[in-house]
Structure formats: C-alpha cells, structure tokens
Amino acid sequence: MKEIRYRLTAWGHWAGTRVGTEYPVSSWPVPMASSDIRPMLPDNEAQIVDRAVARLKHFDSLGYEIVVAYYRGKASCRAIGRKINKRADYITACLSRAEAYIAGQVDVLLNIT
Numbered sequence: 001m002k003e004i005r006y007r008l009t010a011w012g013h014w015a016g017t018r019v020g021t022e023y024p025v026s027s028w029p030v031p032m033a034s035s036d037i038r039p040m041l042p043d044n045e046a047q048i049v050d051r052a053v054a055r056l057k058h059f060d061s062l063g064y065e066i067v068v069a070y071y072r073g074k075a076s077c078r079a080i081g082r083k084i085n086k087r088a089d090y091i092t093a094c095l096s097r098a099e100a101y102i103a104g105q106v107d108v109l110l111n112i113t
Contacts, residue, residue: 001096004103007049010039012071014046045110052105056098063098070095 041049057064069075075083077091084091 001099001103004099004106006039007041007045007106008053008067008071008099008102010041011046011049011053012074013038014041014043015050015072048106048109049102051109052102055105056101059101060094060098063094063101066091066095067098067102 053064053067056067066077066080069080070077076088077095078088080086081088081091
C-alpha cells in the first residue's frame with residue numbers, strides 16, 4: 001500500500017499542474033519554491049494512475065470523490081468527513097478500499113503496456 005500512496009500523492013501533484021483538468025480546483029496553480037521536493041511521476045505513469053482513478057469513479061463514486069479530495073485537494077479524512085457528515089474512520093476505510101482498487105488497476109495497466 002505504501003507504493004500506491006506514493007503514486008497517488010505524485011498523481012495529485014501531477015494533476016494539479018495540468019490545465020483544463022476535470023478535477024475541482026480551489027487554489028491551483030500554487031507557486032512552488034525552487035527547493036520544493038515532492039513525489040513526482042513521469043507523465044506515462046501519471047496517466048496510468050489517472051486512468052485507474054477515472055475507472056474508480058464508475059465503480060465507487062464516493063471513493064473517487066474521497067481520493068480526489070485527499071490526494072488532489074490535500075483535504076484530511078476528518079475534513080472530508082465533516083463535509084459529508086460521516087466519521088473520519090469511515091472516510092479512512094473508504095479511502096483504503098479505493099486505494100486497493102486503484103493499486104489493482106495500476107498493476108493491470110502497467111502489465112499491459
């Protein structure tokens with residue numbers, strides 16, 4: 001799970017630098033310091049993670065919204081839970097389930113290409 005969390009974090013950074021993305025944006029692009037060290041993925045791998053996240057939307061729309069809010073929007077599980085009137089542990093469980101689905105999809109997509 002550590003690898004998929006790294007990939008999703010990097011995907012969140014990658015998705016935040018795109019123009020015309022379908023993901024809700026609040027304050028992007030944010031100016032970055034030249035010494036900013038963040039997880040990054042090459043475009044081809046980021047696109048694979050992006051496809052896996054998009055597939056999640058059809059399978060689990062709540063999980064998709066949580067993944068986008070957490071990794072793309074940098075929201076905490078507690079903040080997401082408050083917004084939708086659910087407990088933080090429920091959001092954490094949904095996030096874990098979504099991460100597992102995305103990990104499986106990424107594995108399949110990486111083995112195809």
